[in-house]
Every structure is written in structure tokens, then in C-alpha cells.
Amino acid sequence: MSLLWPTRIGRLAPQFLGSAGLLVLWMGALATPAVAQTSEEPAVTIGMTNTLSFTKDTVRVEVGETVRWENSSVIVHTVTADSEEATMEESMRLPEGAAPFHSGNLAPDETFEYTFETPGRYRYFCVPHEAAMRATVIVEPAGKG
């Protein structure tokens, strides 16, 4: 089973949580894998639709910025860039050195956020709809915009 964990929380958690707190938070992440975890406003919000698509095919953000995905459909979706979850080579691509991410199942109205720390082009997909539902995030160096 892959860890259902937004990168930002994975990076910050040891700074303010003891091991017990970590365990509780980790279990909580398993039970509700797709709750917004950041205090910053996301740079971009992307919807996930009943017609099996992400509402923005390609978005551009800067390093350190957060993207939020909202499941605005009645269908379960995921936001995934993890080779362990992909069955088709063209479904995903990560920049060199970038960590994989996977939201887990997002029920209707649930959200998922991910903060991008490595520049480059991220191709991601929805696990149950891998054949049809893919999109791209392009991460540029900070300060470029």
C-alpha cells in the first residue's frame, strides 16, 4: 500500500510532532487521505469532473507553490504521479529527483493538495480512469513569475 501523504506535511511533520502524534496523524491520513493540509492559499485549484477529466489540462506554478485538486464530481477520483500505481507508461512523468505522489481515493467533495519542490514537468493521472483522465503541472523555478 502506498503512503497517502501530501509532501508538504511529510516535510514539516517532524518539526512539531512527537512520535505518538505522528502515528495519530499517519492513521488519520490513511482514514481520510484527501483533506487539505496546507495553511497557504493554493496557487491553482483544479477540479475533477463527472466526464472523467481534470478541469485544467496544464497549469504552471513556481517551486514552493501548492496546487489544490477538488473532486467536484460524484465519481471517486485520484491525483496520482506514482509509477507503482500506473499501468501505462504515458500516464505519468516526474522530473528527475522529484518524489512520487498519490492522493488515494478522493470521494465527492474531497480535496487534495500538493506542494511542488522540484522544477520540471509533472504528468499525473486518475487511477481508476487512467485510460482517459490525465493532466500536467509545469513547475518553474521560484521568482520566475
Place this chain on the structure above:
Amino acid sequence: MIRTSLPTRFLPFFSNASQRNEGRRLRTGLLVVAAAVLAVLLANTTQAQDKNMKKMLMQLQEMNQADGYLEAHRDVENPPELLGGPLSFAVEQNSGGVLVGLPDQRELDSDVFGTPEMPLAFTGTPGVTGVPVPFREVENGQFTQLDRPTPFGNKSTAMPSGSMMLKAQDVTATDAATTEDQVKFKASWEDKQGNTYAVRCCEMLSAAGPEFPTFGGVVTNHLLHGFSGVGTPLMPTEYTYAAFWGMGAVLKNGEVVDKPRVVHGMLTEYVRTEGYELASDSEVTPTRKHFHLMVAPFMPVKGEHKFEHNNVSTGFQLPNGKELPFWHVMFENLNIESQRGE
């Protein structure tokens, strides 16, 4: 062509008012007679066309290619077991939505339907095992799409609160008079107004298919649809991990609205593409799975080995005010388990 006035060569005969009135009456009379004759001719032509079409459809049903195979199997009292022994499996969707197929004209794949010069897949009951050539639209020497809507197309709508549970055993290998296959199936979903729709199965399994093999009611690890000859060619040829056919019930808000109905479910490789369009054979995604529920607008004809058209009472109203005459529902957020043995 119908003329709306008499030719000018008649006019000199009606020179005064009385004669003009007579002329008008005569013209009116002639027009009425002409219209009546035309109507009779058209009706006769339409009747003749209908008669020819019915005759052709009956011939196509009689030409069903699976008849010989089914004849050899349907009376077998002790059918063989599956090679390697029984296979048990469970497929579940606990929550989330479903995608419901709506009536649409299916694009025709030349790999399945051939060409106008060399057509394929045209015998059997239209829509069940074949598609008559006159029902196919042609452009630039190729079949393009069906000329009428069916449950198999690109149109769909998402509906919330979908769940399904299938527990089954594939024991009997072939079509036969009896079966040891077993199926417990229930599925439900809702519309925007909060109405709940459900399908349950199976009070009886299709031990032998009327028009195509059903392998005792449950089949595992087999090709279905498309060019396979098992089920409608309007679905693409798809590797099917498990499928069943049986008699079940259709419910709305907990009340049975149609029973008995032929219920067909199958766990297959993924046969939808971008925009949730129904794939052609070359567009199928072998590495993903989804589950299809079909309550088709057909029923077997009692005492005969064929189907006839029969709309399902679903209770679900389409935007045009008509009732959706079938259920074609896809579940895509699945938990799947299987094991050898009962």
C-alpha cells in the same frame, strides 16, 4: 410530384364565373383523388417495405451462428466442470458514483462489422447478436455508425451513491440443461432528486443461452462481445475476467418496477476512452478493469431460441421526458477478490 394547381392548358375551358367555379370544384376534386391515390401508393410501399424488413429480420434470426453449438449443449444434464476446478470471486464497489449509459448511435468498428462490400456480424436478433446491414450508415465506402440509438454509445451521465456487490462461482464449464454456477448480485445508485435505483439477481441463471453461449450462467477469463460472437457486437471485443447472465429484478425506491428481467454483469478490461467514449477494439485499455451492469431492452421468447425487443421499466426519466428503456451502468472503483475452489 404533387401539383397544387391544374396545368394552364385546362384554363381556356372555364371562361365565365360559373365555369370558373366549376373549374375550381373540378380542380379540388382532382387534387383530392390524386392525394388519395398517392397515399394508398405510399402506404402500400411502406407496408411492402415493412413486410420485407420483417422477413429479413426473421431470416437473420434464423441464421444465428451459435444455433448449432447451443443445440449440442443445451440438453446436457451432466455438464463438465471448469478446467482446474471451480473459481470463486467477489467484486464490490462500496461507495462513489456510477456512469450510466444513455441511448446513442454506436460508431461501427470495421474490425467487428467489416465493410459494406464485406459485412460482418449481421445475423441473429438485431442488437443482441448482430446488426443488420440496412441499419448501418455508410460514408466513403465505410460503415460509420448505427442509424438508431442503442444502449451502446458515447453518451453517459454520472449518478451518485453507487454501490454494487457480486459474489459468484464459476463451476460449470459449458452451456447445459443444468448448472452449478452461482450468483448473488445487487447494485444501487441514485439520481439528483434522491430517487434510488437498484438491480438484483439472480433467481435463475441462464444455464444455456438462447442465442449465444452463457457457459452455465457464469463465465470467467473469456473474450466477450465484439467479434467474439458472445453478446452484442456493439460493445468492443473485451477480455472478460468474469461475467454472468440471469433473471433478476429492477427496483426504484425499494419497489420492484420490472421483473423478471435478463440481468448481465461483467468485469472486463477498460473499454472507455477520453470523454468516456466507448472504445473501438484498438482503443481498449488492457491494464485497467471496470464492471458493467446491463439490463437490456430484450427478453427471450418463450419456447424459442431467440430474443425480442422489450423495453425495461426503469422509472428513470430522460431529459426528453421519455423513460430510459434499459440500464447500462458502469462501476469503476472496485475491490476484486478471487480464488480457486468453491
